[in-house]
Amino acid sequence: MxxxxxxxxxxxxxxxxxxxxxxxxxxxxxxxxxxxxxxxxxxxxxxxxxxxxxxxxxxxxxxxxxxxxxxxxxxxxxxxxKVPDDMLSSGDIAIEIFGDIVTLEDMSAAVGRAILTPRNFDSLEINNKVLSKLPGREKIYRSIDEVMNDETEANNDTEYSLEFLNSLTPQGYPPHELHLKKGAVITLLRNLRANQGLCNGTRLTVEHMDRYILGCKIATGANKGQYVLIPRIIFCPPAYDTSPCRFKRRQFPALSQRPAAPVDLSNVFSSCRRFRTHPRDQSNL
Incomplete structure (x- = not known):
């Protein structure tokens, strides 16, 4: 400021x-x-x-x-x-929330739905399962990860292998492998252009997939329907991060899960417990 x-x-x-x-x-x-x-x-x-x-x-x-x-x-x-048994679901979460969404036209209904999970690992697993229901060819975007040295910010491959870095997904980072299809719903992880509605938490639908850029349409808010371009960017750890392995990742600032941001949702489900639907759910979840 x-x-x-x-x-x-x-x-x-x-x-x-x-x-x-x-x-x-x-x-x-x-x-x-x-x-x-x-x-x-x-x-x-x-x-x-x-x-x-x-x-x-x-x-x-x-x-x-x-x-x-x-x-x-x-x-x-x-x-x-201890989570009571009557608050657990033994069925298929993806089918219960998203139903039989098998066409791109049905994906407009998916924008108002979300599955909340406490761990990124569970979230990515469910996201890939929902993505498999969409028609079309799946494209996988892999990130470029580099270890950051506090003094030189140079690579330190002798201490951490590339495979180890790829397996990590720190808070605020996109995954190493981003699975996408045309029509998939994604969430923006960074503030890119606030005047166009591209803020952290904005939901988008994928329209075009290129090697270095994604063409998307904004799915919610005042700019709904606007076509935007999403480039790859570099994610760096915050200054207060004291973890021994500090690395930067070049990847699209997108994730197919919804972070804690105000979004109108009509169907919400947690992998740990079920939420009852009431006005507070749709305004604050």
């Missing part, structure tokens, strides 16, 4: 900032806001001297121990959560 921007001037004028659901935010988000306000106010006080009100209930974040006091919560060391 530029210091001379309108948003910066607004932050300079405010006295209080209310941050709802603060316990759900990572510590790096607080650090980023602290640094931003210090730069805007040119004061080295915490948060630039602004009063920050953190809202939310720390008792609602893990571990959750029903009817327990603070000492019982701190002493709780349970690592397992």
């Amino acid at each position: 530029a210091i001379q921007s309108r948003q910066a001037r607004q932050l300079l004028d405010v006295q209080y900032i209310i941050w709802d659901e603060a316990p759900m935010a990572p510590k790096y988000a607080l650090d980023a806001v602290d640094k931003l306000l210090k730069d805007i106010t040119e004061l080295q006080l915490p948060f630039g001297g602004k009063t920050i009100i953190l809202g939310g209930d720390f008792r609602q974040i893990p571990p959750v121990v029903p009817k327990a006091g603070r000492s019982e919560i701190l002493n709780n060391d349970s690592n397992e959560v």
Whole structure:
């Protein structure tokens, strides 16, 4: 954010900032806001001297121990959560949510549906199963992965093999192998052109597949139906990433799963439990 921007001037004028659901935010988000306000106010006080009100209930974040006091919560060391049998599904999730979608015309209905999974591995497996129901030839796009050295950012192939890098899918990265077909629904992983509606979380349908570029149509929002081009980009780890294996990946910024972003959904299913449909589902899931 530029210091001379309108948003910066607004932050300079405010006295209080209310941050709802603060316990759900990572510590790096607080650090980023602290640094931003210090730069805007040119004061080295915490948060630039602004009063920050953190809202939310720390008792609602893990571990959750029903009817327990603070000492019982701190002493709780349970690592397992028992999911009741009546909340599990033994059927085919893909068929239950997407039905018999076998034509490109039916894919418009798939935009309003999603399967939520806690692990990327499960998500990719289900995505490939749904993709196999579409007609046409499947195309696989493989990424180019390179190890980043903190000092030289050069390759370090002697420590990590290329096969090992290909097997990793860090948070915010697309998979090494991106399976696509014409008509497939994908989700954008980066902000490309906000004025055209190409933001992180935008859902698109694949119309054309080239070696270095994807032709897609925006599936939701005010720009629905607009034809856009999606290039390959380079994904790099954030500055606060302390993992021993830091690498960059060149791949299309797309994923055939839906991240946690506001999207109107008519049919939602979790691989761990079923969600009842009510107004909050469609507005916030």
